[in-house]
Amino acid sequence: MSTTEKIQMKLSDSKSARWTALFIVSVTMMFGYFFTDVMSPLEPLLTAAKGAENGLGLGWSSDEYGFFSGAYGYFNVFLLLLFFGGLILDKFGIRFTGVLSTVLMFGGALVKWYAVGHEFGGSVVVPFFGTYSTQVVIAALGFAIYGVGCEICGITVSKVIVKWFTGHELALAMGVQVATARLGTAAALGFSLPFAKAMGGVSASIALGAVLLCAGVLVYLVYCVMDKKEDASAAAVATEPEEGFKFSDLGGLFKTTGFWYVAFLCLMFYAGVFPFLKFATKLMIFKYGVDANLAGLIPAMLPFGTIFLTPFFGSIYDKYGKGATLMIIGSCLLTLVHGVFALPLNSWVLAIVMMLILGVAFGLVPSAMWPSVPKIIPMKLLGTAYALIFYIQNIGLALIPVWIGKVNQANTGADGVIDYTETMTIFAAFGVIAIVISFLLLLEDKRKGYGLQQPNVKK
Numbered sequence: 001m002s003t004t005e006k007i008q009m010k011l012s013d014s015k016s017a018r019w020t021a022l023f024i025v026s027v028t029m030m031f032g033y034f035f036t037d038v039m040s041p042l043e044p045l046l047t048a049a050k051g052a053e054n055g056l057g058l059g060w061s062s063d064e065y066g067f068f069s070g071a072y073g074y075f076n077v078f079l080l081l082l083f084f085g086g087l088i089l090d091k092f093g094i095r096f097t098g099v100l101s102t103v104l105m106f107g108g109a110l111v112k113w114y115a116v117g118h119e120f121g122g123s124v125v126v127p128f129f130g131t132y133s134t135q136v137v138i139a140a141l142g143f144a145i146y147g148v149g150c151e152i153c154g155i156t157v158s159k160v161i162v163k164w165f166t167g168h169e170l171a172l173a174m175g176v177q178v179a180t181a182r183l184g185t186a187a188a189l190g191f192s193l194p195f196a197k198a199m200g201g202v203s204a205s206i207a208l209g210a211v212l213l214c215a216g217v218l219v220y221l222v223y224c225v226m227d228k229k230e231d232a233s234a235a236a237v238a239t240e241p242e243e244g245f246k247f248s249d250l251g252g253l254f255k256t257t258g259f260w261y262v263a264f265l266c267l268m269f270y271a272g273v274f275p276f277l278k279f280a281t282k283l284m285i286f287k288y289g290v291d292a293n294l295a296g297l298i299p300a301m302l303p304f305g306t307i308f309l310t311p312f313f314g315s316i317y318d319k320y321g322k323g324a325t326l327m328i329i330g331s332c333l334l335t336l337v338h339g340v341f342a343l344p345l346n347s348w349v350l351a352i353v354m355m356l357i358l359g360v361a362f363g364l365v366p367s368a369m370w371p372s373v374p375k376i377i378p379m380k381l382l383g384t385a386y387a388l389i390f391y392i393q394n395i396g397l398a399l400i401p402v403w404i405g406k407v408n409q410a411n412t413g414a415d416g417v418i419d420y421t422e423t424m425t426i427f428a429a430f431g432v433i434a435i436v437i438s439f440l441l442l443l444e445d446k447r448k449g450y451g452l453q454q455p456n457v458k459k
């Protein structure tokens with residue numbers, strides 16, 4: 001390679017540089033995903049009577065647990081903070097927004113840790129939701145602040161990957177990032193409960209998550225150094241200045257039908273996965289009779305499967321295309337799994353098989369959906385587009401746990417055992433709607449020629 005060629009290369013044209021950047025931002029996101037689900041396997045402790053379970057029970061009701069779990073999305077949705085996060089990202093850039101979001105995650109985690117470790121007494125009326133203990137409300141406040149940070153960090157990381165990988169292995173890179181994040185989810189689901197028990201309290205697992213988030217802030221600062229270098233190299237190579245973001249461009253985004261299909265597919269598909277994980281550990285105990293100490297390991301299989309499958313399906317999309325088809329298959333598998341969970345079949349072997357199939361679905365849809373967005377929406381609007389998609393998704397992440405918490409509460413027998421038939425039928429219905437939307441997306445792609453069925457890597 002001649003000196004001139006070297007000078008004219010962007011930093012992102014170097015394979016090692018772009019994969020290093022990806023590794024750094026993926027680790028930050030992984031710590032975030034750990035914290036998101038650190039409480040999910042703790043549902044049996046949180047909802048055990050105060051002082052039960054060797055003094056670890058916190059005495060929350062299923063309704064309170066649902067309210068708390070949905071808090072992740074409350075500020076994102078009701079205060080529109082995620083939408084503003086997208087505008088901030090497109091206006092002020094990746095470095096500023098990334099640091100802001102990681103600090104928010106850490107701050108929210110500290111509030112939640114404080115809440116769970118203290119007795120407050122009394123209760124608070126939350127308009128439109130219900131009356132919950134003060135501890136639950138403060139913990140939910142912390143989780144809501146954390147959720148704003150985590151979602152804004154998510155859109156920032158998506159934009160980082162598009163910035164470094166467009167024209168290269170975009171879907172594979174997005175798959176690797178999602179897979180790394182799932183490691184965090186799997187670690188939380190698998191280890192949070194035994195860790196809390198070993199350390200003598202629920203707040204120990206939250207403290208561990210908060211320490212990781214603090215490390216996440218530092219790791220992101222390292223990425224900022226690389227980002228600056230990439231910008232400098234891109235400025236040296238660019239022949240025409242890149243078009244900037246203008247508010248007037250938003251109209252075009254709103255009028256793009258394919259964008260709305262992706263957003264609503266995201267809402268329905270993820271409604272069947274993330275909120276389900278919040279309740280899955282207790283489902284394994286109550287419906288499938290799994291030992292409480294092992295129950296978290298079955299839901300943990302789901303993200304573990306996706307760790308390998310998301311990059312695998314991503315590279316299939318990169319090489320052979322068929323993005324819309326991958327989304328249709330994933331939505332069908334989601335429906336099948338929840339349909340089976342709703343049936344009166346109580347074998348734990350079946351539960352494991354279904355969880356593995358759900359893992360395949362959870363590899364298929366994200367590996368095709370996220371890299372499809374830049375095929376529909378131009379780069380200058382990408383932050384806003386991802387933010388809007390995440391915003392719509394967050395409506396589900398916020399409200400479905402509340403709904404499911406109330407359904408579980410209503411289906412709890414006098415012996416304290418929950419009948420999950422209604423709950424799992426609701427999750428299966430999300431899958432059916434996801435199938436319909438993914439077919440509509442395929443048709444729209446045929447009409448508009450987005451290229452969703454085409455490979456991503458330019459030959």
Ligand SMILES: NCCCC[C@H](N)C(=O)NCC(=O)O
Binds near residue numbers: 032150154178181393
């Ligand atoms: N932190 C767990 C929820 C993340 C939701 C986020 N908006 C998202 O969808 N990320 C992509 C993914 O597939 O996880």
